Amino acid sequence: MSNPAPFTCRFAPSPNGRLHLGHAFSALVNVEAARRMGGTFLLRMEDIDTTRCRPEYARGILDDLAWLGIFPDGPVRWQSDHFGDYAAAIARLEAMGLVYPAFxxxxxxxxxxxxxxxxxxxxxxxxxxxxxxNPFPRAAMSDAARAALRDQGAPFVVRLDMAASIAAVRELGGGPLSWEEAQGVPEGPRKVVEADAARWGDVVLARKDVPTSYHLSVVVDDAAQGITHVIRGMDLYHATSVHVLLQRLLGLPTPAYHHHRLILDDSGYKLSKSNSATSLNALRAAGATPQDVLLRLSPQPTPST
Structure with a gap:
């Protein structure tokens, strides 16, 4: 009997702004789990949006993590260096007849x-x-008409044909589409969660100007980095159904998952850059110490899902 893969997790921020407390909490949950398990903690920069992502934000993320005493156990993976990997995944799905250009x-x-x-x-x-x-189904336009528009240079996105993909998974076999969700803590007991990717419809996997999307790049990157445990916020729980589907279609391993609680603002909303959540940089400027932040964010078990 082969030994299980070593515990490997990752923190994957997008450098389109500075880290806030919600990011810090997710990084802390990951690194603490890796330490408890004697595993590996990796860092990925999800910088596929080359318009909004900036080098100064990436430097700020690295600086904020170092200030908190959080350091990755290997080189940083930059998604912008791997557009070819994502294009190859799209090409594979296209060869299976599972994606189409939508205009x-x-x-x-x-x-x-x-x-x-x-x-x-x-x-x-x-x-x-x-x-x-998306209210425009694939059947609304012939594949030939889509190919003609694409050849003419019309702007488009690449969508996953969800119904065809689910049917393809059934034909591939391998059992029901599901994942194992760790309860309480990332290394805790697991329960099997049935995936329901159909709820997402024909999701976008790439755009003409960016040859990938979050859904696609995250599964390609997790496989490339050997991630055994995906530890991330509860806001991404349902998206896991799409990720498990893509993993099955692309022949990639499905990690164990743990979706931790979210850090909320005073109004009960998730902290986010779009809502101008107070950044770690601003807290530092106001005199906060790493210990202040770590005490405030000390990981607590996530309620069972």
Whole structure:
């Protein structure tokens, strides 16, 4: 019987702003789990958005982590260095007939959703994050017409044909689509969670100007870095269904998962850069010490999901 893979986890911030307390908590949960398990803690910079991600933010992230005493156990993986890997994954899915170029703009999609809601008097179907599902099915345009538009240079996104992908997984075999979710702490007892990727509809896997998306790059990177335990916030719990689906389609291993509690603001909302959450840099400037932050964020067991 072979030995299990060593415990390897990662923290994967996007350098489009400075870290806030929510980021610090996730990094701390990861590094503390790696220490308890005698494992490896890695760092990944999710910098696929070359417009918003900046070198100064990346330097700030590294500086904030070092200030907290958090250091990776290996080189940083920069997603912008691996666009070829993501393009190869897209090509593999395309060869399987599971992706297609979609040319509808965001304004067209928004207009179609409003029209649908007006006609039916009901809210349009939405994904687990609350975003409306794409109202333009693959069958609305022939593959030949899509190829012609693509050859003409029309802007597009690459969407996953969800129904065809789920059918392909059944044909591939390997049992039900699911993952193991660690309870309480990252190395805690696990329960099997059935994936429900269909709720996400035909998700975007790449854009014309960026040959990947979060969903695609995260599964490619986790496999490339040998991640055995994905430890991240509860806000990504439902997205795991899409990730497990892509792992099965691409023949990649499925890690164990642990979705930890979120750090909330005074109004009960998740801290985020878009909501101008106070950064660690600002706390440092106000006189906070690493000990102040670590005490405030001392990891607590996540309630069972």
């Amino acid at each position: 509808e703009s965001r304004s067209q999609i928004a207009g179609a959703v409003i029209g649908l809601e007006s006609a039916t008097g009901r809210p349009a179907p939405r994904d687990p994050d609350g975003a409306p599902l």
